[in-house]
Amino acid sequence: MGYKTSQIVDTEGFPFYLVDELRKSVNVSTIIELGTAGAASTKQMAKVFERVVTIELIEGRNNADLSLTNVQWLEGDTVALLPNIIDNLISEEMGMQSGDSKTYNYTIFFIDSHYSDEKPNESEYPEC
Numbered sequence: 001m002g003y004k005t006s007q008i009v010d011t012e013g014f015p016f017y018l019v020d021e022l023r024k025s026v027n028v029s030t031i032i033e034l035g036t037a038g039a040a041s042t043k044q045m046a047k048v049f050e051r052v053v054t055i056e057l058i059e060g061r062n063n064a065d066l067s068l069t070n071v072q073w074l075e076g077d078t079v080a081l082l083p084n085i086i087d088n089l090i091s092e093e094m095g096m097q098s099g100d101s102k103t104y105n106y107t108i109f110f111i112d113s114h115y116s117d118e119k120p121n122e123s124e125y126p127e128c
Contacts, residue, residue, distance in 0.1 A: 014041035028106040035113030036062040
């Protein structure tokens with residue numbers, strides 16, 4: 001799922017060229033995607049990031065490709081799941097200390113969770 005938005009962004013809405021530059025410039029190993037949809041951007045992310053965590057609200061919509069072993073496919077409410085993911089990132093960060101020097105494990109958050117169906121949202125979840 002996703003849309004070609006221009007001649008520059010031809011990755012179904014995911015600005016890969018910008019994210020990849022950021023990944024390379026500060027050595028980012030993890031990306032958290034909020035809103036998997038059809039997983040086109042997830043599959044792109046999996047090619048360059050060591051770890052991808054992606055969350056999709058609608059059960060069965062994420063087209064999970066379980067052959068991508070560096071992707072954690074989650075289904076559920078981002079608001080409910082994200083605090084635990086962040087806590088895990090912080091715990092991992094605290095465990096990375098080596099003597100007096102600290103190695104940072106940067107994470108990119110790609111926030112793309114939104115209501116996108118043709119019919120009005122009648123679910124219990126508010127639209128962003």
